[in-house]
């Protein structure tokens with residue numbers, strides 16, 4: 001009996017090594033290889049394939065809350081990774097900890113609202129449904145799982161911003177330094193492990209989805225000189241036609 005338990009325990013230990021050492025490296029290699037290959041071989045597919053021209057009203061309630069929430073959450077995760085000591089210092093005062101946790105939850109609700117609307121829009125609007133691939137549904141469902149599991153962790157495994165800085169940031173840095181150390185990650189609750197594995201699975205399928213558009217966001221629009229578009233047709237200008 002004891003030997004069976006020991007075997008099971010060592011099986012779980014191996015699973016942790018696979019999930020938190022082997023899988024992250026495999027995903028990074030796949031991500032780099034596949035995104036570069038698609039960019040070189042199929043540059044014009046680097047797009048979000050906007051369906052705004054098919055339906056504009058409902059799309060507003062997808063794109064705006066989703067991007068507002070997810071970009072803020074991305075920056076939050078990035079800050080926890082880049083300046084974990086800064087986060088721990090900030091969280092020393094309970095009120096500041098509550099502010100950061102509540103802020104993250106608000107961004108998460110916003111992202112969730114956008115995602116749920118994305119599903120409804122793609123299911124209910126026949127014109128949008130036609131241009132929706134199976135991969136679009138898969139990535140939306142994966143993102144839904146990711147946001148919901150993150151919210152679960154934030155609510156039931158408190159206080160995530162603190163132990164992200166204390167446990168997860170050092171583990172992620174150990175991966176980057178090619179000296180992986182998962183000693184602390186092994187003891188994390190299942191909910192947190194699922195959230196991390198979900199994130200790596202998203203990175204793994206990223207190059208094969210419309211999410212690649214985030215790599216070619218036209219940010220040069222922010223600083224390039226304004227352009228004037230001249231209507232080269234006799235008669236009324238577009239503004240007069242409205």
Ligand code: HEM
Pocket residue numbers: 073077101104105106108111146147148149150151153154155158159160161163164168172195196198199200202
């Ligand atoms: C696709 C990537 C990811 C997405 C979309 C995502 C999304 C989220 C969301 C929506 C929350 C809830 C925020 C809140 O309500 O406070 C959250 C929390 C959290 N995430 Fe992620 N996450 C991602 C990747 C990761 C990774 C890679 C890690 C760790 C290595 C991680 C660790 C955490 C932790 C510890 C929390 C709890 C923070 C808190 O208590 O406020 N996440 N995530």
